[in-house]
Amino acid sequence: MNFHDQDGDLYCESVPLAAIAREVGTPYYVYSLDEIGRRAGAYRSAFPDALIAYAYKANANLAVLRHLVALGVGADVVSGGELWRALKVGTPPHQIVFNGNGKTPQEIAYALASDVLCINVDSAEEMELVAEVARARGVIAPISFRVNPDIDPQTHPHISTGLKQSKFGVPITEAGLLYQAARAQPFLKIVGVHCHIGSQITQAAPLLAAAQSLRDLTLRLKDDGIDLALINLGGGLGIAYRDERPMTPHEWASAVNAALGYDSANNDSTKIGGLQRARIVLEPGRSIVGAAGALVGQVIHLKRTSAKNFLVLDVGMNALMRPSLYNAYHAIRPVRAAAAALTADVVGPICESADVLGRDRALPDLKRGDLVAVMDAGAYGFSMASRYNQQPLPAEVVVQGDRWEVVTQRETWEQMAARET
Numbered sequence: 001m002n003f004h005d006q007d008g009d010l011y012c013e014s015v016p017l018a019a020i021a022r023e024v025g026t027p028y029y030v031y032s033l034d035e036i037g038r039r040a041g042a043y044r045s046a047f048p049d050a051l052i053a054y055a056y057k058a059n060a061n062l063a064v065l066r067h068l069v070a071l072g073v074g075a076d077v078v079s080g081g082e083l084w085r086a087l088k089v090g091t092p093p094h095q096i097v098f099n100g101n102g103k104t105p106q107e108i109a110y111a112l113a114s115d116v117l118c119i120n121v122d123s124a125e126e127m128e129l130v131a132e133v134a135r136a137r138g139v140i141a142p143i144s145f146r147v148n149p150d151i152d153p154q155t156h157p158h159i160s161t162g163l164k165q166s167k168f169g170v171p172i173t174e175a176g177l178l179y180q181a182a183r184a185q186p187f188l189k190i191v192g193v194h195c196h197i198g199s200q201i202t203q204a205a206p207l208l209a210a211a212q213s214l215r216d217l218t219l220r221l222k223d224d225g226i227d228l229a230l231i232n233l234g235g236g237l238g239i240a241y242r243d244e245r246p247m248t249p250h251e252w253a254s255a256v257n258a259a260l261g262y263d264s265a266n267n268d269s270t271k272i273g274g275l276q277r278a279r280i281v282l283e284p285g286r287s288i289v290g291a292a293g294a295l296v297g298q299v300i301h302l303k304r305t306s307a308k309n310f311l312v313l314d315v316g317m318n319a320l321m322r323p324s325l326y327n328a329y330h331a332i333r334p335v336r337a338a339a340a341a342l343t344a345d346v347v348g349p350i351c352e353s354a355d356v357l358g359r360d361r362a363l364p365d366l367k368r369g370d371l372v373a374v375m376d377a378g379a380y381g382f383s384m385a386s387r388y389n390q391q392p393l394p395a396e397v398v399v400q401g402d403r404w405e406v407v408t409q410r411e412t413w414e415q416m417a418a419r420e421t
């Protein structure tokens with residue numbers, strides 16, 4: 001079992017979080033490998049023919065990545081650094097898609113040299129750049145266009161990416177012309193279409209509308225003689241941070257198959273309603289790792305003022321930026337359960353008023369040194385962490401069954417300064 005109580009102590013699988021803290025100190029991130037495996041497995045079984053290209057941006061810890069590669073999960077990468085990690089953990093290049101709206105010529109060259117499945121091109125300008133880099137290397141670049149279907153994903157504006165005001169993708173209304181232009185380029189090979197309308201999406205309707213837009217575009221392109229081999233629907237399935245009820249991968253699969261006109265029972269069909277049966281690619285991030293991780297810190301003070309109580313932890317927005325950046329909610333609980341006795345804002349040690357992990361939380365009367373867990377922190381946690389205020393990056397620990405291992409050492413002050421002259 002993922003995170004659970006046993007006689008009042010919080011465990012990850014069979015390991016008490018307090019036992020890890022005794023050896024590793026705080027703050028640390030902890031990830032349940034079995035939970036990650038279960039969630040990746042749900043995608044693999046719901047979409048047996050699809051490429052599940054895990055979004056590295058959510059959590060690019062090498063131990064997590066190795067676990068996913070062993071389960072047959074591919075990679076969605078958005079930088080040379082993420083591509084390097086994907087190759088380092090042994091991801092087959094034909095399971096790697098390269099996204100991003102600002103790839104450098106060097107990164108494009110690296111992707112081509114690595115023989116990735118597909119470069120998802122974000123603009124007409126980037127198409128020219130990819131063609132130029134491919135020409136210089138004497139290779140043909142496999143590309144999809146990231147289209148922007150102008151759909152409101154009904155999530156936080158900072159994680160909405162599919163509205164026409166967003167910086168991502170080409171407007172779907174202009175995509176036809178770009179595909180024609182790409183077809184005329186000798187160093188480009190069109191392989192598919194991509195879209196990603198946002199993250200933490202908890203409603204089915206926007207995701208379905210995006211799938212339908214891609215189907216319609218694919219059909220129009222087919223009429224123009226352009227057959228797509230890949231339909232990449234991006235990531236975006238949300239998780240239950242509080243009481244949200246996002247779709248499961250299986251629900252998403254039935255909806256996608258219906259939206260694309262695919263009969264999931266008939267895998268051989270090559271044409272459905274005029275739509276060439278293209279391979280589905282998905283790029284889930286949060287829904288694989290989010291609920292499988294927690295951030296553990298300890299209490300420095302319970303500060304009481306006439307206006308408010310503040311539970312001051314040894315960790316804050318430096319390690320988990322989502323509450324400050326998106327006003328995101330994370331459940332926060334003591335590692336040793338006790339009855340709630342007060343209401344407090346849970347804050348970190350960073351010199352910013354935005355350094356709040358949770359507002360007005362009902363908590364026990366905690367003491368210095370008590371451990372506190374910020375739940376559902378496996379996605380966009382460590383990967384967005386900073387060293388602001390010269391706070392070392394936290395340690396990372398993986399758990400499987402009753403075994404656990406530190407997979408990222410906590411930084412020392414010397415290591416933080418090591419690259420400076």
Ligand SMILES: Cc1ncc(COP(=O)(O)O)c(C=O)c1O
Binds near residue numbers: 055161201283
């Ligand atoms: C292009 C792309 N694909 C996939 C993802 C992963 O999204 P999520 O973590 O919501 O599944 C993102 C994240 O925003 C993204 O930008």
